[in-house]
Amino acid sequence: MSVTMQGQKQCQQALAAVHAIYEQPAVELTNLVKRYGLKRALDGVDLTIESGKVVGLLGHNGSGKTTMLKIIAGLRSPSSGTVKVFGMAPGVKTKQRVAFLPEVNAYYEWMTIDYLIDFAKSFHPDLSWERAEVLKKFMDLKGESKVGALSKGQQARLKLVIGLARNADLMLLDEPLAGIDPPSRARILQALVGEFRQEHQTLIISTHEVKEAEPIFDHVVFLREGKVALQGNAEALRDSTGHSMEELFGEVLE
Amino acid sequence: MKLFFSLYLKELRASRGNFLIFLAAIAALDVFLMTRAASWGYWNVLAASFVPLALLIFLGMLQALLLVRDEWKAGTAPFLRSLPISGWGIVGAKMLAAFTSWVAMSLVTLALSGIFHACAPWFGMEWLPLAELPWSRMIGFIVIFVLGIMGAVTFGGLILQSAYLLGRIVNRFSGLLSAIAGVGLMYVATRGGDWLAGVLSFLPVITVEVPFNWSEGFALVPQTVPSGAIVVLVLELALLFWAAGWLMEKRAES
Amino acid sequence: MRFKIDEGSPIYRQILETFIRQIACGQWSPGEKLPSIREVAEMARVNPNTIARAFQELERTGLAETKRGEGTFVTTDSNAIAECREDTARQIWTEFLEKIRELGFTNAEIKRLASGLKEESV
Numbered sequence: 001m002s003v004t005m006q007g008q009k010q011c012q013q014a015l016a017a018v019h020a021i022y023e024q025p026a027v028e029l030t031n032l033v034k035r036y037g038l039k040r041a042l043d044g045v046d047l048t049i050e051s052g053k054v055v056g057l058l059g060h061n062g063s064g065k066t067t068m069l070k071i072i073a074g075l076r077s078p079s080s081g082t083v084k085v086f087g088m089a090p091g092v093k094t095k096q097r098v099a100f101l102p103e104v105n106a107y108y109e110w111m112t113i114d115y116l117i118d119f120a121k122s123f124h125p126d127l128s129w130e131r132a133e134v135l136k137k138f139m140d141l142k143g144e145s146k147v148g149a150l151s152k153g154q155q156a157r158l159k160l161v162i163g164l165a166r167n168a169d170l171m172l173l174d175e176p177l178a179g180i181d182p183p184s185r186a187r188i189l190q191a192l193v194g195e196f197r198q199e200h201q202t203l204i205i206s207t208h209e210v211k212e213a214e215p216i217f218d219h220v221v222f223l224r225e226g227k228v229a230l231q232g233n234a235e236a237l238r239d240s241t242g243h244s245m246e247e248l249f250g251e252v253l254e
Numbered sequence: 255m256k257l258f259f260s261l262y263l264k265e266l267r268a269s270r271g272n273f274l275i276f277l278a279a280i281a282a283l284d285v286f287l288m289t290r291a292a293s294w295g296y297w298n299v300l301a302a303s304f305v306p307l308a309l310l311i312f313l314g315m316l317q318a319l320l321l322v323r324d325e326w327k328a329g330t331a332p333f334l335r336s337l338p339i340s341g342w343g344i345v346g347a348k349m350l351a352a353f354t355s356w357v358a359m360s361l362v363t364l365a366l367s368g369i370f371h372a373c374a375p376w377f378g379m380e381w382l383p384l385a386e387l388p389w390s391r392m393i394g395f396i397v398i399f400v401l402g403i404m405g406a407v408t409f410g411g412l413i414l415q416s417a418y419l420l421g422r423i424v425n426r427f428s429g430l431l432s433a434i435a436g437v438g439l440m441y442v443a444t445r446g447g448d449w450l451a452g453v454l455s456f457l458p459v460i461t462v463e464v465p466f467n468w469s470e471g472f473a474l475v476p477q478t479v480p481s482g483a484i485v486v487l488v489l490e491l492a493l494l495f496w497a498a499g500w501l502m503e504k505r506a507e508s
Numbered sequence: 509m510r511f512k513i514d515e516g517s518p519i520y521r522q523i524l525e526t527f528i529r530q531i532a533c534g535q536w537s538p539g540e541k542l543p544s545i546r547e548v549a550e551m552a553r554v555n556p557n558t559i560a561r562a563f564q565e566l567e568r569t570g571l572a573e574t575k576r577g578e579g580t581f582v583t584t585d586s587n588a589i590a591e592c593r594e595d596t597a598r599q600i601w602t603e604f605l606e607k608i609r610e611l612g613f614t615n616a617e618i619k620r621l622a623s624g625l626k627e628e629s630v
Binding site: 054186189190193194196198211214215216217218234235238239242243244245246247 | 513514515516517518519520546549550551552553554555556557558561
């Protein structure tokens with residue numbers, strides 16, 4: 001069988017496109033500002049997040065973490081500055097590849113879990129029902145349960161099922177551990193590490209409860225009052241400062 | 255297309271509650287009216303059973319607003335807007351679902367009234383000589399009338415959705431902004447529409463035969479409808495749809 | 509497999525030391541396949557890159573080797589393991605000495621303790 005010239009060219013183009021996607025940073029924020037009235041939730045943030053990393057976005061409530069994640073997800077627009085997700089401005093194209101898991105339950109309460117997975121799958125073809133079944137079992141959730149009837153811990157685990165059943169290139173988790181019982185937390189962290197596909201995935205996790213989550217971070221970004229106070233590789237920071245990320249949190253953000 | 259349809263189905267499912275409430279209400283009303291057939295007179299009661307149709311026009315517009323507003327009220331807006339579908343797709347799906355709801359509710363009302371009319375002999379009355387009506391001459395009127403009402407429902411629905419979404423740009427005084435925007439939009443649309451219709455008055459008029467003077471006997475009277483008005487309506491619907499979609503895509507915050 | 513992690517110092521080193529100790533103790537037999545990086549990461553709830561670095565360092569000590577496509581295996585070199593055991597013991601011994609000297613124990617007192625031990629273990 002001979003490979004046609006056109007077929008070869010298409011193959012090369014496809015490979016180049018894939019390469020382009022994974023060579024450029026997952027997220028690039030340049031002088032990002034977000035104003036609400038007179039207050040600046042984000043005050044000139046410059047941040048580049050490379051693909052394949054697990055990043056901890058650390059800061060107190062009100063430091064701008066949620067705003068930053070929502071802007072990356074395309075749910076809010078910046079007041080000024082630029083946002084690039086895989087080289088593109090947030091929009092329909094980036095939403096295909098980004099999974100945003102908000103802090104508060106955002107799913108329709110009248111849907112059953114299985115209905116919700118079906119609904120999500122109709123928008124995200126990369127969602128695998130096989131993975132969803134495995135994750136449902138792991139997270140101890142039943143398909144017939146209504147979203148509105150779930151406990152807070154169960155809702156947190158449900159977000160993970162939906163998020164991880166997809167194959168999103170960028171996952172944004174806003175306080176995935178807040179107010180969650182310890183057994184659920186351990187399960188969530190285990191699932192995150194277990195399902196993480198370094199070859200093409202990037203995880204950005206915002207939290208103010210650092211201790212439990214910090215071992216899973218490659219990179220940490222400390223956010224204080226809308227600005228990046230400190231960022232770096234977690235292990236390198238442990239080496240150079242002799243502190244845990246939790247201790248640095250106290251130092252840098254007090 | 256598939257995404258739009260998935261969202262449309264979900265919006266229909268979300269409209270189900272109000273539809274069922276309406277069904278119960280219209281059933282109760284018709285049962286009540288039936289019991290008044292003797293005291294009020296059969297024909298008065300039959301005419302009264304059509305009155306909900308007028309109310310439904312506003313309910314249809316309201317449903318369009320509610321489908322948008324409930325997303326923010328229930329906290330599902332972040333999930334909805336993280337889906338890879340444009341703001342225009344979202345507005346379109348919701349508008350179409352509200353429209354479908356309105357059509358269904360109107361058909362139910364008409365059907366019940368039709369049944370009531372069919373039961374005329376039981377009340378000692380004879381059927382109206384509907385077969386004798388000059389249907390072929392009235393078709394023009396019926397088409398323009400129905401299309402006009404459909405246009406009105408869509409128009410009102412889009413104005414309400416746009417007004418609400420304008421309020422969603424800010425995070426304080428949203429309600430106030432929406433109310434002002436709604437009134438403002440209505441004024442601009444109607445004034446602007448009148449002006450534009452005047453500009454387009456050179457366009458041909460359409461003559462339809464309109465049923466007139468029910469009480470004194472049935473007569474068809476020719477009336478003129480400037481086609482410019484129709485053009486203006488279509489234009490305004492397109493503009494409103496574009497505006498609502500743009501607000502949902504680019505400006506609304508969740 | 510449990511890992512006690514102190515987040516105040518580089519985690520990869522702690523993972524490395526844990527494996528060294530386990531190999532020295534004989535918890536892993538020579539030639540035995542260690543769990544994959546992903547398995548360890550999931551169990552310990554630690555970033556896979558951190559585990560990968562620990563495994564790299566482990567290879568550098570000569571206690572393990574990575575076979576492409578198959579995984580990481582404990583070395584079959586029993587001398588290396590014996591040396592590791594000796595090194596680990598020496599490390600523990602040094603730590604012990606530091607602590608016991610803080611109590612003010614002299615060498616004679618230490619020897620007394622040690623002889624007491626000998627009789628127990630028979």
